[in-house]
Amino acid sequence: MAVKNLHLEHLEDEIINNGIDGGRASINFVRSLRDMMKGNSKSAVNMTVKWDGAPAIWAGKHPEDGRFFVAKKSLFNKTPLFYTSESEIKNASELSGDLETKFLESYKYLSKLSWGDKIFQGDLMFTDNDKSEQKIDDIEYITFQPNTILYAIQKNSKLGQTIDDAKYGIVFHTSYSGGTIEDLSASFGVDISTLGASSDIWLDDASYKDVSGNSTLTAKESVELTQALSNTGKAFRKIRKPALMKFKKVQETIAMKGAGATYKTYVNAQIRKGKFDLSYKKYLSYFDDYWKKNVVGKVKMEKTKEMKRKMGDNLRREIVSAKAFIDALCIFQTQLVVAKDVIIKGLNKAKSVGTFVRTDKGLKTVNPEGYVAIDTEGKAVKLVDRMEFSLNNFTVAKNWDK
Numbered sequence: 520m521a522v523k524n525l526h527l528e529h530l531e532d533e534i535i536n537n538g539i540d541g542g543r544a545s546i547n548f549v550r551s552l553r554d555m556m557k558g559n560s561k562s563a564v565n566m567t568v569k570w571d572g573a574p575a576i577w578a579g580k581h582p583e584d585g586r587f588f589v590a591k592k593s594l595f596n597k598t599p600l601f602y603t604s605e606s607e608i609k610n611a612s613e614l615s616g617d618l619e620t621k622f623l624e625s626y627k628y629l630s631k632l633s634w635g636d637k638i639f640q641g642d643l644m645f646t647d648n649d650k651s652e653q654k655i656d657d658i659e660y661i662t663f664q665p666n667t668i669l670y671a672i673q674k675n676s677k678l679g680q681t682i683d684d685a686k687y688g689i690v691f692h693t694s695y696s697g698g699t700i701e702d703l704s705a706s707f708g709v710d711i712s713t714l715g716a717s718s719d720i721w722l723d724d725a726s727y728k729d730v731s732g733n734s735t736l737t738a739k740e741s742v743e744l745t746q747a748l749s750n751t752g753k754a755f756r757k758i759r760k761p762a763l764m765k766f767k768k769v770q771e772t773i774a775m776k777g778a779g780a781t782y783k784t785y786v787n788a789q790i791r792k793g794k795f796d797l798s799y800k801k802y803l804s805y806f807d808d809y810w811k812k813n814v815v816g817k818v819k820m821e822k823t824k825e826m827k828r829k830m831g832d833n834l835r836r837e838i839v840s841a842k843a844f845i846d847a848l849c850i851f852q853t854q855l856v857v858a859k860d861v862i863i864k865g866l867n868k869a870k871s872v873g874t875f876v877r878t879d880k881g882l883k884t885v886n887p888e889g890y891v892a893i894d895t896e897g898k899a900v901k902l903v904d905r906m907e908f909s910l911n912n913f914t915v916a917k918n919w920d921k
Contacts, residue, residue: 530548530855531545531855531859534755534763534851534852535767535782535848538764538767539758539760542758542851543755546751546752546755546855549751549855549858550748553744553748556862556865556866570642570644570690571665571666571668572641572644572665572689572690573642573643573665573666574618574621574642574643575591575641575642575643576591576622576625576629576640576642576643576689577590577591577592577594577638577639577640578590578625578629578641579636579637579638579695580634580635580637581601581603581700582636582700582703583700585636587603587629587634588603589601589602589622589626589629590602591622593613594700599701600613601700602626604626605626605627608623609623620646621643621646624646624647625643625687625689628686628687628717628719628720629720631715631717631719631720632717633714633715634714635713637713638694638695638703639694639695639711640694640705641690641692641693641709642665643665644663644665644690645663645665645682645687646686646687647687649663650663650682650683651663652674653671658673659673659674660672660674660679661673661682661683663682682721684718685718686719686720687721688720688721688723689720689721689722690722690723690724690725691709691711691722691725692707692708692709692724692725693705693706693707693708693709694706694709694710708726709724709725710724711724740861740865743857743861744858744861744862747855747857747858747861748858750850751854751855751858754847754848754850754851754854757847758844758848759844762844765837765841766844766845766848769834770782773806776814776830776834777809777810777813780805780806780809780813780814782845784809785802786852788805795856797849797852798846799842799845799846802838802845803835803839807835810827810831810834810835814827814831815827815828
């Protein structure tokens with residue numbers, strides 16, 4: 520059965536998710552992106568922009584009976600959930616309030632398009648009531664905030680006028696094919712040209728525009744990228760497959776016994792603090808603190824506490840024995856992030872839509888959520904500045920935070 524496009528992983532996590540092959544592929548991704556931005560690309564990588572929309576919408580014609588439907592990710596449940604009429608949406612117990620309204624609007628507008636046999640996945644950007652006019656630095660913008668990022672388009676621009684007229688906006692990024700819902704397979708990238716057009720609907724694909732134009736690297740950025748890739752490669756050569764496999768098994772045990780003490784959770788905790796400075800010493804300290812407070816500290820019976828302490832001691836010894844590996848992993852990920860962030864800065868130079876986050880001091884200018892890099896075999900990873908977007912995603916006010 521084909522893999523559904525439900526979740527993209529960060530580039531720097533590929534070594535944990537897919538082992539040595541994942542680590543090697545992540546380095547190759549960055550090298551290919553570097554070559555693309557230098558104008559030396561041989562089409563090893565395609566790029567799409569990662570829009571910060573919500574909710575995720577699947578739409579198209581049912582492969583077995585040809586009925587138009589809309590769905591959320593529960594389309595891929597053991598018993599698929601999808602909606603082929605407004606009445607089905609209204610009667611769905613899993614849809615209520617604003618989510619029900621979003622799906623009613625999605626069905627109303629997307630059903631007007633010429634789908635043929637297509638099924639697309641996209642991110643809803645706005646419905647008519649989600650848009651507002653806002654003055655930013657004395658310039659009139661049309662704005663909407665589907666999730667963390669507030670998007671702003673100058674009202675008097677061509678795109679601004681199109682969005683102002685539209686009652687519904689969505690960005691599609693993935694297409695699906697297959698004879699049944701269960702057999703659908705995902706392909707990154709979509710061709711929206713055959714869907715038709717309506718002034719009520721703003722449609723876009725997520726393809727990156729103008730890659731070979733404005734988004735180039737300065738001499739300083741090229742030097743920084745080259746050094747970071749060199750450091751990444753040196754660390755990668757110190758990572759051995761047996762040590763990586765053993766580390767993954769230990770992490771799986773930690774996830775079962777005390778999920779918040781895993782290495783991945785430690786990384787996210789660092790991001791919440793506004794840091795991406797990873798080290799063995801800091802992870803060990805994080806593990807100790809978490810285990811003491813949240814695993815041992817959450818049980819009342821002394822006998823159970825002692826059992827949890829012994830379990831923690833055993834897992835701690837496994838972490839200590841993996842010091843050399845964790846040191847190399849931390850350097851690998853930290854330096855890969857440095858390289859990735861140089862790439863993202865270059866890509867952001869071609870940005871045409873204003874992006875902001877709300878803070879208690881007003882609007883703060885930020886970059887887009889990120890990008891998706893897709894190789895010639897269709898494998899995709901997300902390129903997100905975790906020190907910006909992921910931190911914002913953890914901390915800023917969302918549009919629904921009232």
